Amino acid sequence: MNANYCKGITGRQQNSNQLQRTHAIYIAECGVVSQSIARVISTAPRLVQTHSITPLISFMSLSFKLTFFCAKDLKNRLFSILLNSEPHHPAISFLSNMTGNLDLSMGLTLEEATQWSKSLEVLLTDPRGLAAFRAFLKSEFSEENIDFWLVCEDYKKTKSTDKLSSKAQHIFREFIRSDAPKQVNIDGNMRDLLSRSILLPTNGCFEGAQRIIFGLMEKDSYPRFLKSDVYVNLINKIQANNSHR
Structure with a gap:
């Protein structure tokens, strides 16, 4: 069966x-x-x-x-x-693997953790930094921006035309349309543009919206993350572990 x-x-x-x-x-x-x-x-x-x-x-x-x-x-x-009860689409199924009680300090050096404060791009390049950032946003019930950015990264790597179309439709329903359950903050013109783009989707059709959301996170969420208990406590824990060696 x-x-x-x-x-x-x-x-x-x-x-x-x-x-x-x-x-x-x-x-x-x-x-x-x-x-x-x-x-x-x-x-x-x-x-x-x-x-x-x-x-x-x-x-x-x-x-x-x-x-x-x-x-x-x-x-x-x-x-x-x-x-x-809606089935998870492959475009976002990997997001659930990023949640959970992760001890991010394990195997993380102080130098690596402090590198995250250089830029949002550096933070997102490190899988542990990405997990910490998403955990912070999830604690504030505002993880839709990082989730959208992540599915766009996954979407750009899609090679199959059939999968490209399927993922584009799902991303639009999940994050873009006016009644989307995880609607991201983009203007009406971009929303209209995407509604037309997904009819004949390309790997780059979400890039404009992805840049907008990255900019929003860079100006708002990222500075708050660096001042948050999630990040400060992580740095303190690594320093404490180093002092006991």
């Missing part, structure tokens, strides 16, 4: 299980709210008789709000599951 087909079946089964678990949680949560509303309604006659209308109205209002938020929360959870 085809391996990709088996993977697809497994992915759909896992997604189905997630949906079932989410639905069960929603039923349980809203069940608690429903029980609260039922208790209020059952005590309504007594509250009315004792002229305690204000607490009745306040509590029922709160209960209905909670029910509304249960439904809204379910919608958000289901959307997250469905969004994350």
Whole structure:
């Protein structure tokens, strides 16, 4: 049996299980709210008789709000599951390998780490520097720029025409179009240009956008990285390791 087909079946089964678990949680949560509303309604006659209308109205209002938020929360959870169930495209599959608890100080000399402060280009040339920089951006929930830069680097090396077209479409959907999940900050003219370029894609069709994003990282993210705890602590750890030798 085809391996990709088996993977697809497994992915759909896992997604189905997630949906079932989410639905069960929603039923349980809203069940608690429903029980609260039922208790209020059952005590309504007594509250009315004792002229305690204000607490009745306040509590029922709160209960209905909670029910509304249960439904809204379910919608958000289901959307997250469905969004994350999309198969990873080869153009970005390698990004997941860059995350995790990496001890970047292992095997890294002080001279190599301080070289990262020379320029963003030097930093990105070192795989450990690239991993540290992406970890910093990920901690700020702003890794879309470095991810876009990375997939553009991968895209430029693509030789197959079929893969070039497939990757171009995926990069556009993932990073460029107005509703892209990881939309990067480029102007409307560049966005329109890319929407036309991917119809007949070349290895260089994303270079203009890549330069813009590199410039943004160079002026904003990179200086903040050099002052961040991620970088400062790494330097301090290497110095501490050297002093114990």
